[in-house]
């Protein structure tokens with residue numbers, strides 16, 4: 001088969017996906033109208049044209065502004081259902097989904113509304129199509145650790161109700177100036193509570209943030225992690241421990257972490273023995289879902305089919321699925 005059909009045919013897991021980053025301009029405009037939210041852009045085309053980013057912060061500004069149209073349980077449900085539809089077209093069999101309650105509670109939306117809408121779509125897809133998923137609640141690192149604790153306390157009463165989905169804790173938003181250490185205490189608490197832990201590190205931040213995410217936060221996976229390559233000792237450690245990196249090629253390109261896809265270090269990371277995975281991050285903003293990410297990187301880096309298969313196998317290995325379920329997909 002041609003490269004695209006080959007990629008389409010492989011079952012995949014997505015491990016780095018912000019559900020708020022799947023809000024396409026069309027749905028964003030529809031929700032703005034339904035909820036009577038005023039937008040800074042007159043048309044869908046104008047909004048899409050604004051998706052021209054220079055760095056992480058320039059993206060985050062638009063991403064948080066866009067999320068303001070999400071108000072009701074039904075809104076979160078429709079956004080999540082639309083993402084699942086893309087998973088089906090891309091042969092994504094399992095997804096571990098980040099959500100940022102603080103983006104919504106800040107605007108007066110109940111945290112229960114956020115959980116309920118996302119979970120309803122995920123459970124429906126599980127029950128009707130066997131789609132497997134999990135939820136990873138993420139703290140915004142530009143806010144304080146105190147605010148992260150408050151979010152955790154607000155969410156814990158929901159834990160039992162969502163125990164089939166809510167398995168983990170993540171850390172995202174502006175990386176520079178917000179090191180992992182800032183969240184040491186709240187991650188300690190989450191670990192005692194038995195949550196699986198991940199954190200964004202080494203996207204714009206230095207390799208030291210990757211090291212500290214491992215040593216101070218005790219995370220099991222690193223989201224992005226591409227700047228680990230600047231530190232050979234860290235590279236050796238990641239390879240030895242098989243610490244997964246959830247790499248997002250189109251995101252890295254759109255946020256100018258790399259200037260050309262041909263310069264992306266994904267193949268070097270993979271060939272250095274790291275457990276690299278491919279993910280879409282915020283596909284509505286970065287121009288492509290899973291297969292588009294696979295195709296872009298496979299083409300630009302001339303990945304072999306053996307490499308592509310390894311990347312899809314890594315996605316299941318690096319997932320938080322129980323071992324028996326991983327085998328079912330592999």
Ligand code: HPA
Pocket residue numbers: 018021056172173174175200203251281282
């Ligand atoms: N990095 C940090 N924060 C984010 C991202 C990202 O790639 N996507 C959504 N929030």
Ligand code: ZN
Pocket residue numbers: 016018172200223281
């Ligand atoms: Zn991300």
